Amino acid sequence: MRLRAFFLVVVFALLAAGPLQAQCRVEGVVRSADGTPLANAEVQLSGGSYRQPVVTTTDANGQFAFEDVQAGIRVRLVAVQTGRIVARSYALVTLAVERVELDIPAVRTDLV
Numbered sequence: 001m002r003l004r005a006f007f008l009v010v011v012f013a014l015l016a017a018g019p020l021q022a023q024c025r026v027e028g029v030v031r032s033a034d035g036t037p038l039a040n041a042e043v044q045l046s047g048g049s050y051r052q053p054v055v056t057t058t059d060a061n062g063q064f065a066f067e068d069v070q071a072g073i074r075v076r077l078v079a080v081q082t083g084r085i086v087a088r089s090y091a092l093v094t095l096a097v098e099r100v101e102l103d104i105p106a107v108r109t110d111l112v
Contacts, residue, residue: 022070022071022096023067023068023069023070023071024068024069024070024071024093024095024096024097024098025065025066025067025068025069025096025097025098026045026065026066026069026075026077026091026093026098026100027063027064027065027066027097027098027099027100028063028064028077028099028100028101028102029058029061029062029063029064029101029102030043030058030062030064030079030087030102030103030104031062031101031102031103031104032104033103033104033105033106033107036062037058037060037061037062037063038058038062038079038081038104039058039059039060039061039062040057040058041057041058041062041079041080041081041086042055042056042057042079042080042081043055043056043057043058043064043077043078043079043080043102044077044078044080045066045069045075045076045077046075046076046078047073047074047075047076048070048073048074048075049070049073054066058079069093069098070093071093071094072092072093072094073092073093074090074091074092074093075090075091075092075093076088076089076090077089077090077091077100077102078102079102079104086104087102087103087104087105088102089101089102
């Protein structure tokens with residue numbers, strides 16, 4: 001009887017815990033072409049099982065973070081300013097804290 005009760009407690013605990021999946025944090029900084037941090041830029045994360053991009057905004061230091069990102073997926077990160085993509089990067093999420101830098105490329109003026 002004791003063994004059966006113990007078994008039921010263990011099964012219940014495992015079911016209550018939910019899926020055993022590692023969750024990661026994806027973070028980084030958005031920088032302009034001259035290297036200064038870009039504040040209040042929209043950053044979108046998409047890929048894997050995300051049907052819609054997850055969106056956050058950079059802080060005053062250009063930093064952003066996404067919590068609870070599934071480990072083992074490839075993600076696309078884009079920085080959006082005034083409605084257009086200004087920087088993008090891709091990452092394979094393999095670390096507990098995956099760091100991704102988004103640098104806005106310099107505009108070439110010598111082509112005109």
